[in-house]
Amino acid sequence: MVMMADPIARQDSVRVSALHALAYCPRLFYLEEVEELYTQDAAVFAGRRLHVELEQQEDAQWQDLYLESEDLGLRGRLDALRTRSGQLIPYEHKRGRAHRDEANQPQAWDSDRLQILAYACLIESALGTPVAEGRIRYHADNVVVHVPLTDAGRAEVRQAIAAARALRQSDLRPPVTVNERLCARCSLAPVCLPEEARLAHDREWEPVRLFPADDDRQVVHVLEPGSRVGRTGEQLKVARLNQPVELFPIRQVAQVVLHSYAQISTQALHFCADQGVGVHFISGGGRYLGSFDTRQGSIQRRIRQYQALTDGAVCLRLAQRLVMCRGQGQRKFLMRGQRSASPAVQAALKPTIAQMQAVLKQVDRADSLATLLGLEGKLAALYFGALPLLIGEKVPPELRFDGRNRRPPKDRFNALLSFGYALVFKDVMNGILTVGLEPALGFYHQPRSQAAPLALDLLEIFRVPLVDMTVMASVNRGQWDVAADFEVRGPQVWLSEVGRHKFVELYERRKEETWKHPKLGYALSYRRWFELEVRLLEKEWMGEGGLFAQLVLR
Amino acid sequence: MAELKHWYMVCYDIRDPKRWRKAYRLLEGYGERLQYSIFRCWLSQRDRERLRWELEKVLAAEDSLLLVGMCDRCVQRIPSYNRPESWQVRGDRFRIL
Ligand code: SF4
Numbered sequence: 145m146v147m148m149a150d151p152i153a154r155q156d157s158v159r160v161s162a163l164h165a166l167a168y169c170p171r172l173f174y175l176e177e178v179e180e181l182y183t184q185d186a187a188v189f190a191g192r193r194l195h196v197e198l199e200q201q202e203d204a205q206w207q208d209l210y211l212e213s214e215d216l217g218l219r220g221r222l223d224a225l226r227t228r229s230g231q232l233i234p235y236e237h238k239r240g241r242a243h244r245d246e247a248n249q250p251q252a253w254d255s256d257r258l259q260i261l262a263y264a265c266l267i268e269s270a271l272g273t274p275v276a277e278g279r280i281r282y283h284a285d286n287v288v289v290h291v292p293l294t295d296a297g298r299a300e301v302r303q304a305i306a307a308a309r310a311l312r313q314s315d316l317r318p319p320v321t322v323n324e325r326l327c328a329r330c331s332l333a334p335v336c337l338p339e340e341a342r343l344a345h346d347r348e349w350e351p352v353r354l355f356p357a358d359d360d361r362q363v364v365h366v367l368e369p370g371s372r373v374g375r376t377g378e379q380l381k382v383a384r385l386n387q388p389v390e391l392f393p394i395r396q397v398a399q400v401v402l403h404s405y406a407q408i409s410t411q412a413l414h415f416c417a418d419q420g421v422g423v424h425f426i427s428g429g430g431r432y433l434g435s436f437d438t439r440q441g442s443i444q445r446r447i448r449q450y451q452a453l454t455d456g457a458v459c460l461r462l463a464q465r466l467v468m469c470r471g472q473g474q475r476k477f478l479m480r481g482q483r484s485a486s487p488a489v490q491a492a493l494k495p496t497i498a499q500m501q502a503v504l505k506q507v508d509r510a511d512s513l514a515t516l517l518g519l520e521g522k523l524a525a526l527y528f529g530a531l532p533l534l535i536g537e538k539v540p541p542e543l544r545f546d547g548r549n550r551r552p553p554k555d556r557f558n559a560l561l562s563f564g565y566a567l568v569f570k571d572v573m574n575g576i577l578t579v580g581l582e583p584a585l586g587f588y589h590q591p592r593s594q595a596a597p598l599a600l601d602l603l604e605i606f607r608v609p610l611v612d613m614t615v616m617a618s619v620n621r622g623q624w625d626v627a628a629d630f631e632v633r634g635p636q637v638w639l640s641e642v643g644r645h646k647f648v649e650l651y652e653r654r655k656e657e658t659w660k661h662p663k664l665g666y667a668l669s670y671r672r673w674f675e676l677e678v679r680l681l682e683k684e685w686m687g688e689g690g691l692f693a694q695l696v697l698r
Numbered sequence: 699m700a701e702l703k704h705w706y707m708v709c710y711d712i713r714d715p716k717r718w719r720k721a722y723r724l725l726e727g728y729g730e731r732l733q734y735s736i737f738r739c740w741l742s743q744r745d746r747e748r749l750r751w752e753l754e755k756v757l758a759a760e761d762s763l764l765l766v767g768m769c770d771r772c773v774q775r776i777p778s779y780n781r782p783e784s785w786q787v788r789g790d791r792f793r794i795l
Contacts, residue, residue: 189747193754360703363792371795378727382795390795394727395745645794652792671791 157212158308160220160262163301166308167255168326170318175332177312179444181580190239194283213269217305222263232271234263234278242282242289250287252280257291258304264293265301317686337679361398365648366406367641369428373400373408375415394419399574403644404428422574429552429638430563432570432595437577445682446582452685459587460513462684462692466588466604467520468507469693473608474527475500481534481616489533496530513588524548531612536620543619543626552636557619559630559637563644564611565603567651569595572602575674579682605677605693610670614654623650661694705773706746707766708737712757720756724749732784 166173175181212219224235236259242250252260260278267275277292291297311318320338321327327338364382366373371384380397382390394415399422402408408423416423417438425433452458475497482493503522510516528548535544545557553559576583576599586597588604618624629643639647655671668676680692708725712718712735725731728749729739741749750765757763776785 189744189751193747193751360791362790365792365794367794377723378725384795390793391726392793393729396729396740648792648794652790652794656791 156309157214157217157219158305158312160218160259160266162308163218163262163304164255164259166304166311167258169321169330170311171320171336172330172332173308174311174314174318175336177308178314179317181332181335194237194239211266211270213266216265216269216302217309218262218266218269218301220263220266222267225267232267232273232275234260234267234275236260236263236278236280238280238282239284240282241284242280242287250282250285250289252289252291256280258300260291261293261297262301262304264291265298268293335679337683361396362392363399363401363652364392364397365401365403365652367403367645367648369405369641371406373402373406373412375409375411380412380415394421397421399424401426401570404641420578422577424570424574426566426570430559430566430644432566432573435570435573435577445580448685449581449585449682453585453587458685460510460516462681463513463516463588463601464507464510465693466601467510467516467523468504470604470607471500471504471507471520471523473605474523474612475504477608477612478527478530478534485533492533493530496526500526516588531616534616534620538622539619540626543624552638554635554637556624556626556630556637557615559639560615560619560624560647561611563639563647564615564651565607567648568606568610569599569603571655571671571674572606572678573599575678576602578675579678581678581682602674602677602681606670606674609659610651610654614650618650703740703742703745705768706739706741707732707764707768708739708749709764709766710735710753710757710762712761714758714761717756717758717761721753724752724756738785 162173162177165176209222209225210220211222222234223237226233226235236256238256243253245251257280260280264275264278267273275293277290280289280291281287282289320336324338327333327336330336330338364380366382368384371382374381374383376391378394380392380394380400382392384390397416397419400408400412400416401424403426405428413423413436415421417436423436425435427433478493478497478500482490482497485493500523503519503526506519507516510519532544532546543556545555548561549555549558550562553562573583573596576596581598583596583598586599586601589595589597589600623646624630624643629640629646631638631640656669658667658669659673660667677692683689684692706729708729710718710721712721718735722731722735725737725739728741728745729737731737739745739749746765753763773785
C-alpha cells in the first residue's frame with residue numbers, strides 16, 4: 145500500500161506533521177522546514193514510546209501507512225487507519241490532554257484538528273475513498289474526539305498547504321508567537337529563543353527565563369600522553385598507562401578534548417559524532433589544532449550568514465560592537481584592579497584608563513575595518529602596557545611580564561595567556577559548530593592560515609573574563625610553581641603537563657561561575673555563554689539584533 | 699523550560715539474557731550501575747523519556763521495569779543509613795585525565 149512518488153513531487157509536497165507545526169506556530173514550521181532544525185524534547189520521545197507500546201498491543205487492528213498525494217501536494221504517515229462499518233477512519237494518538245471548551249467537553253486542539261483533517265483529505269485523495277471523519281485519541285484523559293470532514297475542512301487543509309508552500313519560499317523567519325504558553329511546550333524553544341527574540345523587539349519586556357538549559361554534561365580533557373580513548377557499548381573508555389580504565393556514559397559527555405598525543409579510535413569518533421559530542425584537539429604546546437565535528441548546520445543558516453557577512457556595512461557594525469565589548473572589558477578590568485591597588489599603582493593606572501576611554505569613544509565613528517583594527521591595536525597596547533601593574537608585590541620575577549607576546553610565548557605569564565586563549569577558542573568553536581554556523585566566515589578577522597575567522601571574532605568577547613582575569617588572579621594568589629609548571633626551552637616557554645593540568649582545572653572552574661547578562665537580565669554560567677553568544681550573533685541578521693556582544697564585566 | 703535534572707533509580711527484571719544484556723548496555727550509556735540490575739541516572743525529562751522509549755523497544759511484555767525519581771532530600775538521606783560506597787557523590791562537570 146506504500147505509494148512511491150517521484151522525487152521532484154516529493155520535495156514539493158508538504159508533510160502532514162509540518163502542517164501541524166504550522167498551525168501551532170508559523171515560526172516553528174519555518175525553523176523545522178526551512179532551517180532544518182529539529183530538537184527532540186521529552187514529548188517527542190514519549191510520543192514514540194506510546195507508538196512502540198501501541199505496536200506491542202495484541203489486537204493489531206491498526207497499521208501504519210505512508211501516503212502521498214500529488215494532487216494535494218501532501219504526504220504523511222498515518223498512526224492508524226480503521227474500518228468502521230465500511231468507513232475508513234484515520235486515527236491519531238496524542239499523549240497529552242484534549243482541549244476543553246466552556247462546557248468542559250473534550251475538543252481537539254487547533255493544530256491537532258488541522259492535522260487529522262489533513263490525514264482525512266490525504267486518504268481521500270490518495271486512495272480515492274471518501275472519508276467522513278477522523279478521530280484523535282488523547283491518552284492522558286483517555287478521550288476520543290471525533291472530527292468530521294466537511295467541505296469547509298477540506299478548504300482549510302488546502303489553504304494550509306498553500307500557506308506552508310509560500311512560507312517555505314520566504315526569506316523571512318516569522319516572528320515569535322504572541323501566545324507565550326505555546327513556547328513553554330515547544331520543542332524548539334531552546335534554539336528559537338523566544339524570550340530573547342521578544343526582548344530584541346521590545347526592551348521593556350521582562351523575560352521569564354525560558355532560556356535554553358545549561359549543558360551539564362562533562363567536558364573530558366585527556367592530557368596524559370599515551371592515553372587512548374575508545375568505545376565500549378554505550379560508553380567512552382579512557383585507558384591510561386598503569387591506571388584503571390575510566391568509563392563515561394556517553395550521554396554524560398559534552399566534549400572530549402585531546403591534548404598532545406592522546407589517541408582516539410575511529411569507533412569512538414563515530415560514536416561521538418553520532419551523539420553530538422564535540423571532539424577537539426589541542427597540541428602539546430597548547431595550540432588549538434582542530435575539531436572533529438559532523439554537526440553541519442543547515443544550509444539555510446549558512447546562506448544567511450554568507451549574505452549578511454559579505455555585506456561590508458553589517459560586518460563593520462558587528463566589528464564595532466566587538467571592539468567595544470572587548471575594549472570596555474579590558475578597561476573595566478583595569479578599573480577593578482585600581483580599586484584594591486596601592487595609591488602609587490592607582491595613580492599609574494589612571495591615565496591609561498582615561499586614554500582607553502578616549503579611544504573607545506572613537507569606535508562608533510570608525511568607518512572601516514582598518515580604522516577599527518588601528519583602534520583595537522591602541523586599546524590592546526594601552527591595556528597590556530598597564531596590566532603588569534595589577535601583579536602583586538609578592539609575585540616572583542619569573543611570573544611577571546611586560547607586554548603580550550606569543551607564537552611562541554617568551555615568558556610564563558604569556559604562556560598562561562596563550563594556553564588559556566586556546567581553550568577558549570576551542571569552546572567558542574564548539575559553540576559555533578553546535579549552532580551550525582560556518583566558522584570560516586567571520587566579520588572582523590580576515591581569513592588567515594589555520595584559525596577560523598568567526599571563532600577568532602567571538603574569542604574577543606571571552607578573553608578578558610575567562611582568561612586574563614583567571615591568569616591574573618592565579619598569579620597573584622601564588623598558584624604557580626615557577627619550575628614544575630613550566631618548560632623553558634631557550635627563549636620559549638610552555639606549560640608542562642602538570643602546569644596544563646592545573647590550568648585546565650582553573651579554567652573549567654571559572655566557566656562554572658555565573659554572570660548576570662546586562663541586557664537579558666538573568667544570570668548564566670560562562671559555560672552556557674558560548675552557545676548563547678553564537679545564537680545572539682545569528683539573530684543579528686535574522687532581524688532580531690542588538691543583543692550580541694553585550695557581555696561586559698562591571 | 700530550564701532543563702531540570704533529577705536522579706532516577708532504574709530497576710529491571712528481564713527474563714531473557716539477550717534482552718537483559720541489551721538493556722544493560724543501553725543503561726551504561728545513561729548512568730552508573732549500582733547493582734546487578736539497578737542503575738542510577740541523572741536525567742532531564744527529555745533524557746528520561748528518550749531512555750523510556752529506547753527501553754520500550756528492548757523489553758518484552760513479561761519483563762518488568764521500575765523507574766524511581768528521587769528528590770534532593772531523598773538523595774541526601776541515602777548516606778545516613780547505607781554503606782558509604784552505595785551512593786558516591788557526583789563529581790564536577792569536567793574531568794582531567
Ligand atoms: S518557541 Fe514559541 S515562537 Fe519559537 S517556534 Fe516554539 S512556539 Fe514558536
